[in-house]
Amino acid sequence: MAEAGQAESEQEIETKIEETRQRFKSEYVGESQDKYDSRDVERLFKDDALVEGYLTWRQFVVEDTLKMIDESLQWRKEFTLNDLTESSIPRWMFESGAVFLHGYDKEGNKLFWFKVKLHIKDAKMILDKKRYVAFWLERYAKREPGMPLTVVFDMSESGLSNIDMDFVKYIINCFKVYYPKFLSKMIMYEMPWIMNAAWKIVKTWLGPEAISKLKFVNKSEIQTYVGPEHLPPHMGGTDQFKYSYPPLPDDDFQSPICENGPIVNFSEDGLKSEDLDRGEPGRLRGARKPTTTFKGTLLDISPSEELRFGAKESEKRCLIILNNVTKNQVAFKVRTTAPEKYRVKPSNSSCEPGASVEIVVSLHGGYQASPQDRFLVMAAEMESSAGASVSELAQFWKEVSKAKVMEHRLRCHLLESPKPILSNWSGSPSVTTSGEHQDLQSTLMRVLATNSRLEQKLDACVWTQKVLVLMVSFLLALTSYSLWTS
Numbered sequence: 304m305a306e307a308g309q310a311e312s313e314q315e316i317e318t319k320i321e322e323t324r325q326r327f328k329s330e331y332v333g334e335s336q337d338k339y340d341s342r343d344v345e346r347l348f349k350d351d352a353l354v355e356g357y358l359t360w361r362q363f364v365v366e367d368t369l370k371m372i373d374e375s376l377q378w379r380k381e382f383t384l385n386d387l388t389e390s391s392i393p394r395w396m397f398e399s400g401a402v403f404l405h406g407y408d409k410e411g412n413k414l415f416w417f418k419v420k421l422h423i424k425d426a427k428m429i430l431d432k433k434r435y436v437a438f439w440l441e442r443y444a445k446r447e448p449g450m451p452l453t454v455v456f457d458m459s460e461s462g463l464s465n466i467d468m469d470f471v472k473y474i475i476n477c478f479k480v481y482y483p484k485f486l487s488k489m490i491m492y493e494m495p496w497i498m499n500a501a502w503k504i505v506k507t508w509l510g511p512e513a514i515s516k517l518k519f520v521n522k523s524e525i526q527t528y529v530g531p532e533h534l535p536p537h538m539g540g541t542d543q544f545k546y547s548y549p550p551l552p553d554d555d556f557q558s559p560i561c562e563n564g565p566i567v568n569f570s571e572d573g574l575k576s577e578d579l580d581r582g583e584p585g586r587l588r589g590a591r592k593p594t595t596t597f598k599g600t601l602l603d604i605s606p607s608e609e610l611r612f613g614a615k616e617s618e619k620r621c622l623i624i625l626n627n628v629t630k631n632q633v634a635f636k637v638r639t640t641a642p643e644k645y646r647v648k649p650s651n652s653s654c655e656p657g658a659s660v661e662i663v664v665s666l667h668g669g670y671q672a673s674p675q676d677r678f679l680v681m682a683a684e685m686e687s688s689a690g691a692s693v694s695e696l697a698q699f700w701k702e703v704s705k706a707k708v709m710e711h712r713l714r715c716h717l718l719e720s721p722k723p724i725l726s727n728w729s730g731s732p733s734v735t736t737s738g739e740h741q742d743l744q745s746t747l748m749r750v751l752a753t754n755s756r757l758e759q760k761l762d763a764c765v766w767t768q769k770v771l772v773l774m775v776s777f778l779l780a781l782t783s784y785s786l787w788t789s
Contacts, residue, residue, distance in 0.1 A: 316355060422466075422470070429469060560646040683707050685699065
C-alpha cells in the first residue's frame with residue numbers, strides 16, 4: 304500500500320491520473336463551462352504528463368492537486384495564455400532586456416534571466432510585467448515541453464528600490480502553481496545583504512521542495528551551476544551575448560557544415576531502414592537509428608526529442624529521419640547551436656510527398672556532444688512548381704512566411720560510458736588522479752565559498768561599526784553643546 308501522498312508504481316500513477324481527471328470533470332468543470340479555456344481543459348484530459356506533473360508537485364494527493372489545477376487553469380484564462388503573442392506585450396518591455404531566455408546551465412537546462420537592477424516598482428505596470436513573464440514561460444513550454452528551467456536573478460548593482468515583493472511572489476507562483484515541475488533551480492547571484500530580510504519573507508511563500516532549489520551564489524560560486532561559456536563577463540564568464548530587440552533572443556541556431564555527397568531521398572519502394580543494419584549505404588554506417596517519432600503537421604521527425612551521443616566511435620553518429628506527410632514537396636533545413644562541432648548531411652534540401660529523408664549528424668574534429676547543444680528542424684510546404692536546387696531553396700527560405708514554417712527542436716543526450724571492471728587496477732593511475740583532482744577542486748570551492756561568506760559578514764560588521772561611531776560622535780557633540788550652553 305502506498306504511503307501518504309506517494310505513488311509507488313506506474314499502475315498507481317495511472318489510477319491517480321484517471322481519478323484526478325474524473326473528479327476535476329465532475330467537481331470543477333461541471334460548475335461552469337466558462338470558468339476555464341476549453342483548450343486547456345482538452346489538453347488536461349489528453350496529456351498524461353501534464354496531470355502527472357501536477358500530482359508530483361502535490362505529492363500525489365488528489366485533493367491538493369485538484370485545487371492546484373483549478374487555480375492554474377483560471378490563471379491561464381485570465382492572462383489569455385493560449386492567445387498571448389509578442390504583439391500583446393508593450394514593446395518597451397522587450398527593449399528593456401529585464402527578462403529573457405539565453406544559454407544553459409551545466410545540466411542542459413535553459414537559463415531564464417532576471418536583471419533585477421532593470422526592474423522598478425510601479426503599480427501601474429505590474430499587470431503588464433506579469434503578462435510579460437507569462438509570455439516567456441509559455442513560449443518556452445511550447446518549444447521545449449517537459450524540459451525544466453533554471454532561473455537566474457542577477458542582483459548585481461541592485462537595491463531595495465528594484466525589489467517588488469508582489470512581483471517576486473507572482474514569479475514564485477508561476478513555478479509553484481502554474482508550471483509544475485518546471486523549475487530546476489533558482490540562482491540568486493550577488494544578493495546584497497540589505498535584502499536578507501526581504502528574502503526571509505520570500506522563503507515563507509515557498510514549499511520545502513522549492514526552498515531546496517534556491518542557490519545563493521557569488522562570482523566565485525556560480526560556475527558550480529553554470530559554465531563560463533554561458534555566463535557574462537561580469538560573472539566571470541566568456542559569453543559576449545548582448546541583449547537587443549528586435550528580434551527576440553533565442554537559441555543561437557546556425558547552419559552546420561554540410562558534407563559533400565548525394566542526398567538520400569527515398570520512398571517506400573526505395574532504400575529501407577533495415578539497410579542500415581547491413582551497413583548500406585556507406586555514409587550511414589555506424590549512425591544510430593532512432594526509435595521514437597514526433598508527429599508534425601508537415602513532417603514526422605525521428606527521434607522525437609533527443610539525439611543520443613556517446614564517447615565510442617560507434618556512438619558519434621546519429622540519424623534524423625524525416626517523413627513527408629503532405630501531398631506537396633516540403634523544404635527542410637537543420638540548424639544547430641554548435642555548428643563547429645557537428646557535420647550534417649543533408650542540412651538543407653527538400654522531401655517529395657510520401658517520401659523520407661535520412662539525415663546523418665556526426666561529431667567532428669574530436670569534439671564531444673554536450674547537453675547544452677540543440678538542433679532545430681525547420682520545414683515549409685512548397686508549391687508544386689517550385690525547384691529544389693541550392694539557389695532555389697535559398698530564395699524559397701528568404702520569401703516564405705514565418706507563419707508557414709514548422710519548427711521542431713532536438714536536444715542532445717550523453718550516453719554513460721561503461722565503468723571499467725577493474726576500477727582499482729593499478730594500471731589505471733589516471734582514474735585515481737582525476738578523482739583526487741575533483742576532490743581537491745570541491746574542497747577549494749567550499750573554502751572559497753566560506754571565505755566569501757566571511758567577507759560579507761566582515762563588511763556588514765564594518766558598516767555597523769561605522770554607524771555606531773557616527774552615532775557616538777553625534778551624542779558626544781550633542782552633550783558637549785548642551786554643557787556649553789548651560
